Amino acid sequence: MTDTSAARSAEHAEQRDAWARSPRGPLALVNAQHVDTPQPVWPVPGTWAPAVGGLTVTAEAGDGVLVDGVPVDGTVLVAGDTAVVPSTVAFPDGFAGTVNGDTLRVWDPASDAIARFARIARFDHADGWVRTGRYVPLVGDDLEARGGVLDAAGDALPVAGHVETTVGDATVRLLAVRSAAFRGAPRLQLIVQDATSALPEDDPDSSYSMGRFLYLDDPGAEASVELDWNLLVLPPCAFSYQYACPIPPEDNRLTVAVTAGERHPVDTDGAVLH
Structure with missing residues (x-):
């Protein structure tokens, strides 16, 4: 178990460090906000509200919100993680969003935590x-x-x-x-x-x-x-x-x-x- 176990540990460590600083790694998560009423979510644009199957976002075209690659101009359903195909959400400045249950998670691939890690x-x-x-x-x-x-x-x-x-x-x-x-x-x-x-x-x-x-x-x-x-x-x-x-x-x-x-x-x- 010597060489095999040590090599496995080294590979595992490299993968874990890369995961931690990745765009969907834990250091990139800057907000996880429970949405039970219509409300803004820091630090991204739009008004977010609970909906069957996920959340809705209401935004104007100038806000720069994209759901599944399509600019939002009005109110759009953002499908959550239990959907057959969960929605992808992109915001200005590289921020991204995912919906987990009734929570919007906001990811920043250039977060301060990633820079410090x-x-x-x-x-x-x-x-x-x-x-x-x-x-x-x-x-x-x-x-x-x-x-x-x-x-x-x-x-x-x-x-x-x-x-x-x-x-x-x-x-x-x-x-x-x-x-x-x-x-x-x-x-x-x-x-x-x-x-x-x-x-x-x-x-x-x-x-x-x-x-x-x-x-x-x-x-x-x-x-x-x-x-x-x-x-x-x-x-x-x-x-x-x-x-x-x-x-x-x-x-x-x-x-x-x-x-x-x-x-x-x-x-x-x-x-x-x-």
Whole structure:
């Protein structure tokens, strides 16, 4: 697991740094505004209002709002992320918009946060943090268990099962939720906190206080799984206050220190960015 795991970690780190500063990465998100009545949304033009299937925008041609490539002159529906084909929205000065439920997200590919961002600080790769575990899926419709994890909006996440493994000298049973497919393959997600989360952020062994994510291949049945803790990642809320953080379930709040994976986003001076 030495060369393969280290190479995988290096490639993963490069991809994550590029994602963080990308035009739709977390550093580009400058506003995420809930729209429940007709209202303006900073810092883009138009009046936004709730609508079935997304939001509407009312603007004049001179405002420079484009929905699906067409200039808006009047009122237009902006289809949300649950539509078969979600709308694309472009504004002057390079700003862009996406609709998620009843929220308009505004993206600035030249945001101050992107300009300040240097890299994601990480613990050094260590082969000892590549472990095996046993995935045990839930059987039946255990509603209590399936409601045991909430997303950032307070909605229950679909609990898939548990992963039994060792962390340090401790045997743990971690709750796993279903994640969106990655490159067409199903995945599991562990939302975890550990002892590094409680340390001051200037401590070299600290990590983001709200916790981190670990993604695993979903075997679809009870099976042995690999947990490469070197691939622990920060949640989007570690990069921008425009995101809310999910709360790690009690089973996933570890008392041991996981000195692996991502720690904090840092700026060009080496200080924690957010």
